[in-house]
Amino acid sequence: MDINITLPDNSVRKFNNELSGYDLASDISRSLAKDAVCIEINGQLTDLNTLIKEDSKCRIFTSNDQTSLEVLRHSSAHILAQAVLNLFPNTKYGVGPSIEDGFYYDFLFENNIKEDDLLKIEKEMHKIVLEKQHFSKEFISDKEALKIFSNQQFKQELINTADKGEGVGEGQVSTYKNKDFIDLCKGPHIPNTGYLKHFKLTKLAGAYWRGIETNPQLQRIYGTAWFTKDDLNKYLTRQKEAEKRDHRKLGRELKLFTTADELGPGQYLWQPNGSILRNQIEEFSKSAHINNGYEFVNTPHIGRSILWETSGHLDHYKEGMYPALTTEDTDDDYYLKPMNCPFHILVYKNDIRSYRELPIRYFELGSVYRMEKTGVLHGLLRARGFTQDDAHIFTTIDNLNDEILNLLTFSIKLLNCFGFTEIEADLSTRPNDSIGEDKDWENATKSLEEALNQQKISYKIAQGEGAFYGPKIDLHIKDAIGRRWQLTTIQIDFAQPNNFSLEYVNSENKKVRPVMIHRALLGSIERFTGILIEHYAGEFPGWLAPNQINILTVGKVDEYLNFIISKLSKYRLNIDDRNIRLGEKIHESRKNKVPITVIIGENDAKNKSIAINYLDGSEEKDIDFNEGIKSINKKLKKPVFKI
RNA sequence: GCCGGAGUAGCUCAGUGGCCAGAGCAGCCGACUUGUAAUCGGCAGGUCAGGGGUUCGACUCCCCUCUCCGGCUCCA
Numbered sequence: 001m002d003i004n005i006t007l008p009d010n011s012v013r014k015f016n017n018e019l020s021g022y023d024l025a026s027d028i029s030r031s032l033a034k035d036a037v038c039i040e041i042n043g044q045l046t047d048l049n050t051l052i053k054e055d056s057k058c059r060i061f062t063s064n065d066q067t068s069l070e071v072l073r074h075s076s077a078h079i080l081a082q083a084v085l086n087l088f089p090n091t092k093y094g095v096g097p098s099i100e101d102g103f104y105y106d107f108l109f110e111n112n113i114k115e116d117d118l119l120k121i122e123k124e125m126h127k128i129v130l131e132k133q134h135f136s137k138e139f140i141s142d143k144e145a146l147k148i149f150s151n152q153q154f155k156q157e158l159i160n161t162a163d164k165g166e167g168v169g170e171g172q173v174s175t176y177k178n179k180d181f182i183d184l185c186k187g188p189h190i191p192n193t194g195y196l197k198h199f200k201l202t203k204l205a206g207a208y209w210r211g212i213e214t215n216p217q218l219q220r221i222y223g224t225a226w227f228t229k230d231d232l233n234k235y236l237t238r239q240k241e242a243e244k245r246d247h248r249k250l251g252r253e254l255k256l257f258t259t260a261d262e263l264g265p266g267q268y269l270w271q272p273n274g275s276i277l278r279n280q281i282e283e284f285s286k287s288a289h290i291n292n293g294y295e296f297v298n299t300p301h302i303g304r305s306i307l308w309e310t311s312g313h314l315d316h317y318k319e320g321m322y323p324a325l326t327t328e329d330t331d332d333d334y335y336l337k338p339m340n341c342p343f344h345i346l347v348y349k350n351d352i353r354s355y356r357e358l359p360i361r362y363f364e365l366g367s368v369y370r371m372e373k374t375g376v377l378h379g380l381l382r383a384r385g386f387t388q389d390d391a392h393i394f395t396t397i398d399n400l401n402d403e404i405l406n407l408l409t410f411s412i413k414l415l416n417c418f419g420f421t422e423i424e425a426d427l428s429t430r431p432n433d434s435i436g437e438d439k440d441w442e443n444a445t446k447s448l449e450e451a452l453n454q455q456k457i458s459y460k461i462a463q464g465e466g467a468f469y470g471p472k473i474d475l476h477i478k479d480a481i482g483r484r485w486q487l488t489t490i491q492i493d494f495a496q497p498n499n500f501s502l503e504y505v506n507s508e509n510k511k512v513r514p515v516m517i518h519r520a521l522l523g524s525i526e527r528f529t530g531i532l533i534e535h536y537a538g539e540f541p542g543w544l545a546p547n548q549i550n551i552l553t554v555g556k557v558d559e560y561l562n563f564i565i566s567k568l569s570k571y572r573l574n575i576d577d578r579n580i581r582l583g584e585k586i587h588e589s590r591k592n593k594v595p596i597t598v599i600i601g602e603n604d605a606k607n608k609s610i611a612i613n614y615l616d617g618s619e620e621k622d623i624d625f626n627e628g629i630k631s632i633n634k635k636l637k638k639p640v641f642k643i
Numbered sequence: 644g645c646c647g648g649a650g651u652a653g654c655u656c657a658g659u660g661g662c663c664a665g666a667g668c669a670g671c672c673g674a675c676u677u678g679u680a681a682u683c684g685g686c687a688g689g690u691c692a693g694g695g696g697u698u699c700g701a702c703u704c705c706c707c708u709c710u711c712c713g714g715c716u717c718c719a
Contacts, residue, residue: 112647203714206646248712374644552678554679602678
């Protein structure tokens with residue numbers, strides 16, 4: 001019987017016996033056989049040792065393919081579990097998938113292990129790797145599986161609930177075995193454990209079984225695995241790069257912001273340098289809003305409980321709010337605001353509104369306070385007190401689509417000005433705990449989707465991730481090292497206008513309900529600043545830098561210095577005319593990440609010349625001062641916001 | 644909130660039950676008067692996160708609390 005195998009280049013190879021993926025690879029070339037990791041047979045990814053028994057379309061994956069890397073990491077997780085069970089035989093094991101850059105496995109140990117134990121486990125893994133144990137796949141019945149995993153509660157649960165794709169199917173499960181270790185798994189795996197050469201266990205953390213908070217908490221071991229030593233090292237270097245960008249570290253070094261135990265967690269103090277940066281961001285945002293049809297409002301930080309009862313916050317969000325402020329003088333409780341919307345609504349309600357006024361767009365840099373769980377706090381990126389570039393738009397249903405579309409454009413252009421050009425969206429739909437009519441939710445979700453399509457932004461649907469009062473669009477940006485951050489949120493709200501009985505008078509002189517849009521574009525100023533710091537690694541674009549120009553002098557140049565200062569007076573300048581070595585001044589200037597370092601010495605005074613150092617290491621030397629100022633103006637130019 | 648780790652000078656970190664707790668950087672004082680990535684010398688700086696306990700003796704061991712870090716869950 002002939003077997004015809006079609007390869008990706010559409011060439012066909014004939015064989016007269018059934019053969020394994022490895023045989024096929026060997027038949028093509030020796031190097032391919034050496035590199036092959038797994039194989040796709042008729043669209044089905046599987047092990048390299050799978051027998052091909054009939055005419056098939058095949059594609060062999062080598063260590064160069066991303067798919068192989070995922071297989072390697074999944075196998076690494078198995079080897080990790082195997083090592084753990086060798087060392088701690090009474091451990092219960094959960095699940096162990098491959099993830100971005102690595103893998104993990106969740107365990108319930110008899111006694112919780114410590115970080116030091118990771119080294120021991122890593123050693124045991126190396127032993128298993130050296131033995132080049134083969135992975136073999138087997139299908140067994142549920143019954144048999146329950147027997148094999150009789151003392152493994154998590155595996156039992158997986159077999160019984162049969163929905164997680166861990167090799168569990170109807171009436172039967174697939175397992176993988178290497179030496180004495182067996183796991184539920186649909187595969188595929190690397191041919192043998194020897195394929196795992198370059199790996200490292202990276203951290204130990206807690207994780208709830210199946211990610212559910214009420215389930216027991218397991219210990220999760222994270223690792224990373226790569227096909228080459230070079231790739232592993234590159235990954236480790238990348239991790240270090242990310243550490244260097246940490247906004248908490250840079251914030252301290254550049255004296256941008258600080259905190260104090262006395263303030264309580266999640267509250268930050270902006271130092272003068274940070275305040276300059278922050279003010280630049282806020283001023284830019286404000287002027288963009290002024291020029292785009294927003295009216296500014298200002299509202300207090302606290303409100304009576306009736307307000308939060310009306311808005312539904314006390315029903316749906318109480319645990320996210322700071323506890324009530326009570327006094328003996330009044331029966332009323334007051335609450336710190338976790339959102340600005342109820343206040344903006346009160347401004348709206350202060351007057352009878354006509355359809356001619358709509359849409360009304362109220363903007364405020366509004367500070368809010370949210371009782372985030374201590375474990376989630378993360379510098380400026382997740383703080384308890386923060387300021388939103390917040391606006392609430394009250395519109396007729398007819399104008400809703402236009403408003404959403406305008407908002408998307410507004411936000412994208414604004415983010416572009418700060419250097420974020422790669423933008424994607426999430427469309428979040430109705431969650432379980434929510435208020436409002438089904439029909440309204442449907443319509444609102446549809447408007448958002450239409451706007452996204454018109455703007456041609458790539459987006460994905462986040463099922464059930466909406467706010468309790470309406471669906472939303474979130475915009476995510478990609479930073480300089482490829483990480484995604486959520487910034488803009490645009491939320492439609494049919495509920496609050498009902499809660500507060502909002503009205504406007506339409507053209508037929510009837511009172512009708514407006515629709516409300518909540519939106520924050522940069523999101524939280526704190527968070528946005530944190531992301532900017534990490535994106536630019538503290539080397540901000542000239543217009544944002546707290547100190548824009550450092551002028552370093554060499555020798556006696558007072559008169560010429562004053563002349564140069566007069567030419568640059570519109571910028572934030574620092575003069576370093578100390579009598580110390582130039583090298584030290586330059587070192588300091590670079591350390592402080594000042595975008596422009598100007599050097600003038602006696603020669604420059606004589607020649608009306610100037611030298612400029614930039615943070616990227618480039619420099620202009622002995623150039624005419626006019627030319628120098630032109631370069632500086634260019635480098636420090638503020639972007640123009642235009643829709 | 645949960646699991647694990649950590650908290651020593653402004654910052655980065657040494658110091659594993661035994662004189663009075665150290666270094667580098669930063670700060671202050673002085674010398675040097677400087678042309679491209681840190682000049683030299685001196686001084687000052689500490690309730691070793693806070694509280695309790697064990698001990699003749701605790702930064703060090705134990706308990707509690709607080710805060711920070713890595714995750715999990717959460718993020719209206």
